[in-house]
Amino acid sequence: MGINRIELKEEAKAKLKGHWGQAILVSLSLPIFIVLWEVFTILLSLFLVAIKASILYDLLSVIFFFGMPWAVMAIAFGVNYAYLDFFRNPNEKQNPLLRCVRVYQQSGLLSGTFALAILTSMWLFFWEILFYFPAVVKSCAYSQTFFIYRDHLQLGHKIDFGQAVTESRQLMDGHKWEYFVLSLSFIGWNILGLLTLGIAYIWIVPYMKVTFAGYHEKLKEVKLLEMYGQLAAR
Numbered sequence: 001m002g003i004n005r006i007e008l009k010e011e012a013k014a015k016l017k018g019h020w021g022q023a024i025l026v027s028l029s030l031p032i033f034i035v036l037w038e039v040f041t042i043l044l045s046l047f048l049v050a051i052k053a054s055i056l057y058d059l060l061s062v063i064f065f066f067g068m069p070w071a072v073m074a075i076a077f078g079v080n081y082a083y084l085d086f087f088r089n090p091n092e093k094q095n096p097l098l099r100c101v102r103v104y105q106q107s108g109l110l111s112g113t114f115a116l117a118i119l120t121s122m123w124l125f126f127w128e129i130l131f132y133f134p135a136v137v138k139s140c141a142y143s144q145t146f147f148i149y150r151d152h153l154q155l156g157h158k159i160d161f162g163q164a165v166t167e168s169r170q171l172m173d174g175h176k177w178e179y180f181v182l183s184l185s186f187i188g189w190n191i192l193g194l195l196t197l198g199i200a201y202i203w204i205v206p207y208m209k210v211t212f213a214g215y216h217e218k219l220k221e222v223k224l225l226e227m228y229g230q231l232a233a234r
Contacts (some may be wrong), residue, residue, distance in 0.1 A: 001225060002175070002178050002222070003175070005178075005182055008214055008218060009185075009211055011214055012087075012210040013207070015086070015090045015210055015214070016206060016207065016210060019086075019090045020206070021096075022086075022096045023096070023210065026079060026082050026083065026086065026096045026097075026100065027202075027205040027206050027209065028202070029075060029078075029097045029099075030072070030075050030076055030100070032097065033072075034072065037068060037071070044060065045060075045061070048060070070114070073117060074104070074110060075101070077113045077146060078099075078101060079100045079209065080209065080213070081103040081109075081146075081147075082099035082100045082103055083206070083210055084147060084150075084213040084217075085103070086099075087210055087217060088217070103150075106153050106154065107153070108153055109149075109150060109153055112149055112153070116149060116165070119161055119162075119165065120142045120145060123142070123165075124138055124139055124142070136180070140172060140179045140180050141168065141172045141176055142169070143168065143179060144167075144172060144219065145164050145165050145167075147216045148167050148171065149164040172219075175219060179215065182211070182212075182215060186208055189204045189208070190204070
């Protein structure tokens with residue numbers, strides 16, 4: 001039993017209909033943050049140079065240099081979580097620019113996201129050292145890890161990081177090729193984004209993010225049906 005790619009994309013478009021403005025602002029929260037961070041860093045640096053606070057300038061430079069990647073990663077994953085919430089309830093009224101931050105009000109989600117990002121990146125790195133193709137397969141297998149981890153936290157369940165990865169592999173069992181083909185189906189849209197110098201990505205990114213969030217929801221439904229089918233066959 002698989003997920004119909006065309007139907008999934010149509011459902012994503014239906015979710016976005018009438019909500020494009022909100023969905024676009026969610027995706028723009030990351031570039032807006034980066035711009036604001038850079039402006040703030042430049043202004044603060046100029047101020048510290050002007051008052052000749054060289055020691056404080058050096059200290060803040062180190063903090064900003066090492067803090068920027070972590071902040072960007074947190075917002076990037078926050079955007080994914082926000083689109084999952086959007087797929088589940090597109091009519092929910094929230095400030096779209098802050099949705100990717102408010103998701104971390106869930107206790108343990110921020111630290112868990114960082115830990116999972118490091119863990120899955122390390123595993124994928126080792127797989128890529130061995131062979132490229134297994135790394136692609138594993139990236140599909142791990143694709144649901146972060147959503148699964150958050151789902152458990154929202155339900156009040158304690159889950160360790162290894163279990164989240166394991167559940168993702170189990171959920172994707174028999175669906176990795178399906179997920180890979182879904183990813184490939186956006187190649188044309190990505191080419192369009194490049195040809196328009198990134199302008200088209202204003203609409204493409206929300207469409208892709210909502211589609212992959214929907215895939216997570218549909219995959220859970222399919223797995224439940226598969227489980228009931230196996231039980232009925234016994």
